[in-house]
Amino acid sequence: xxxxxxxxxxxxxxxxxxVSGVLAANGVNVLxxxxxxxxxxxxxxxxxxxxxxxxxxxxxxxILNEKGQAIGLQIKxxxxxxxxxxxxx
Amino acid sequence: xLTIQEILETNRMIEENKLDVRTITLGxxxxxxxxxxxxxxxxxxYDKITREAQHLVRTGEDxxxxxxxxxxxxxxxxxxxxxxxxxxxxxSYVPVAQAMDAAAxxxxxxxxxGFSALVDxxxxxxxxxxxxxxxxxxxxxxxxxxxxxxxxxxxxxNMDCVREMGLIIKRAAELTRDRDALGCAKLVVFANAxxxxxxxxxxxxxxxxxxxxxxxxxxxxGVVKCALEEVKGQDFSAIAETIKKTAFKxxxxxxxxxxxASRRMGVPFGIIDLSLAPTPAVGDSVAHILEEMGLExxxxxxTTAALALLNDAVxxxxxxxxxxxxxxxxAFIPVSEDAGMIAAVECGSLTLEKLEAMTCVCSVGLDxxxxxxxxxxxxxxxxxxxEAAIGMINNKTTAVRIIPVPGKKVGDWVExxxxxxxxxxxxxxxxxxxxxIARGGRIPAPIRGxxx
Numbered sequence: 001x002x003x004x005x006x007x008x009x010x011x012x013x014x015x016x017x018x019v020s021g022v023l024a025a026n027g028v029n030v031l032x033x034x035x036x037x038x039x040x041x042x043x044x045x046x047x048x049x050x051x052x053x054x055x056x057x058x059x060x061x062x063i064l065n066e067k068g069q070a071i072g073l074q075i076k077x078x079x080x081x082x083x084x085x086x087x088x089x
Numbered sequence: 090x091l092t093i094q095e096i097l098e099t100n101r102m103i104e105e106n107k108l109d110v111r112t113i114t115l116g117x118x119x120x121x122x123x124x125x126x127x128x129x130x131x132x133x134x135y136d137k138i139t140r141e142a143q144h145l146v147r148t149g150e151d152x153x154x155x156x157x158x159x160x161x162x163x164x165x166x167x168x169x170x171x172x173x174x175x176x177x178x179x180x181s182y183v184p185v186a187q188a189m190d191a192a193a194x195x196x197x198x199x200x201x202x203g204f205s206a207l208v209d210x211x212x213x214x215x216x217x218x219x220x221x222x223x224x225x226x227x228x229x230x231x232x233x234x235x236x237x238x239x240x241x242x243x244x245x246x247n248m249d250c251v252r253e254m255g256l257i258i259k260r261a262a263e264l265t266r267d268r269d270a271l272g273c274a275k276l277v278v279f280a281n282a283x284x285x286x287x288x289x290x291x292x293x294x295x296x297x298x299x300x301x302x303x304x305x306x307x308x309x310x311g312v313v314k315c316a317l318e319e320v321k322g323q324d325f326s327a328i329a330e331t332i333k334k335t336a337f338k339x340x341x342x343x344x345x346x347x348x349x350a351s352r353r354m355g356v357p358f359g360i361i362d363l364s365l366a367p368t369p370a371v372g373d374s375v376a377h378i379l380e381e382m383g384l385e386x387x388x389x390x391x392t393t394a395a396l397a398l399l400n401d402a403v404x405x406x407x408x409x410x411x412x413x414x415x416x417x418x419x420a421f422i423p424v425s426e427d428a429g430m431i432a433a434v435e436c437g438s439l440t441l442e443k444l445e446a447m448t449c450v451c452s453v454g455l456d457x458x459x460x461x462x463x464x465x466x467x468x469x470x471x472x473x474x475x476e477a478a479i480g481m482i483n484n485k486t487t488a489v490r491i492i493p494v495p496g497k498k499v500g501d502w503v504e505x506x507x508x509x510x511x512x513x514x515x516x517x518x519x520x521x522x523x524x525x526i527a528r529g530g531r532i533p534a535p536i537r538g539x540x541x
Contacts, residue, residue: 006096047090076157082156082157084091
């Protein structure tokens with residue numbers, strides 16, 4: 001099962017390290033990363049494989065939410081199917 | 090692999106354009122709850138509803154969290170009580186409504202529909218008791234919704250019930266006058282009522298439905314409005330194409346949610362209702378879609394054509410996105426629940442008569458219309474008869490949800506709160522129709538009903 005992780009917020013040192021650290025610690029494999037800075041705002045999309053994850057999707061949401069909020073980032077973790085069903089027939 | 094643009098587009102629809110799933114509605118048959126003793130019947134329905142729906146709210150919340158798509162309402166529809174309670178030895182079904190209300194509260198749903206009767210050809214004993222119980226039932230409960238189907242293309246219009254419903258609506262308004270006649274906001278009068286509609290206040294679990302069923306209503310007026318901003322100045326073919334593509338995407342989300350809810354609860358999937366359901370929130374208005382097509386204000390000449398195009402394109406786009414489509418499926422035009430409609434009434438561009446014309450081409454009818462408190466029962470019955478005639482002749486659903494607010498007159502405002510919104514009081518034609526309504530009987534089924 002794949003999850004799409006969206007990270008938005010003020011750019012700062014260590015965002016990628018923090019998020020990928022959480023993912024690695026929980027056995028989540030990153031498949032694709034796209035990241036840019038727009039007007040000082042950090043935007044990152046990660047597609048990851050959570051089939052070997054040690055925690056459920058909801059727990060992963062909770063961990064990333066808490067870590068993100070602590071440094072002013074909005075982090076969403078969504079099941080890939082919401083995008084797939086809308087854009088693929 | 091998904092592209093960034095696709096992911097961003099979906100999340101923009103959800104976050105900025107208020108794309109949501111409006112409701113997951115669990116239909117529950119109460120046909121096996123029948124008992125001559127009213128108390129035992131009420132216990133039976135309470136037990137069955139709370140048993141079947143115990144995981145509904147949690148399932149909805151889980152899906153909402155995992156996919157990141159808001160699911161605004163979780164609701165329940167039940168077998169029309171006039172049928173389910175038909176064998177009870179009683180002269181009032183108010184305790185049944187109270188049992189439904191208690192069950193809805195116990196499982197955490199915000200509305201439960203099905204305090205209903207189907208009387209398009211005539212009354213059963215149960216239907217008579219039910220209709221007489223409506224005003225008190227709506228006054229004494231919080232979450233129960235009621236509906237009466239009094240006309241159909243196959244059976245004609247039950248004009249005895251049309252007359253009675255004028256009086257019932259007035260009585261419901263009177264009994265809830267301290268809450269701006271809120272009782273009437275939970276009461277719908279139908280022609281050709283669908284058996285699988287997931288939307289309130291008109292939802293009930295039809296008699297041809299399975300034991301339990303999941304029906305899902307999608308929404309997303311804001312998404313359509315935003316898509317139309319991209320085709321400014323282009324012709325109507327471009328508008329129709331844009332709406333179709335958008336409706337397809339919206340409906341696919343509904344299909345995903347419905348399939349997941351069905352799988353997780355072990356309840357069969359019924360239908361997706363392809364509707365554009367507005368809310369009073371800014372950016373969630375059907376009227377603003379019509380205005381985006383080039384109308385200064387909803388109600389201006391051209392509004393009915395714009396609505397016809399919108400309604401048709403939503404169906405064409407949504408149809409291919411779902412395995413089963415049903416319910417009302419079309420654009421809703423509830424006045425008090427749509428910021429654009431409210432503004433249009435306030436500035437004088439939208440009148441009751443124009444709304445009636447619009448109901449000929451969209452999915453429902455005169456919906457959430459607040460009128461002066463001194464509007465007579467016969468006038469309300471006349472409005473119901475007109476809407477029923479539109480539904481009957483055009484082989485479509487029409488409905489009336491009208492609220493004569495005691496003590497209020499044209500120009501005053503009424504506040505229902507929450508999703509039910511707020512509205513100025515609309516002007517009503519006050520020329521008398523008492524002799525017309527007093528006739529009673531049945532308007533025969535039209536030639537269009539003889540299709541065999």
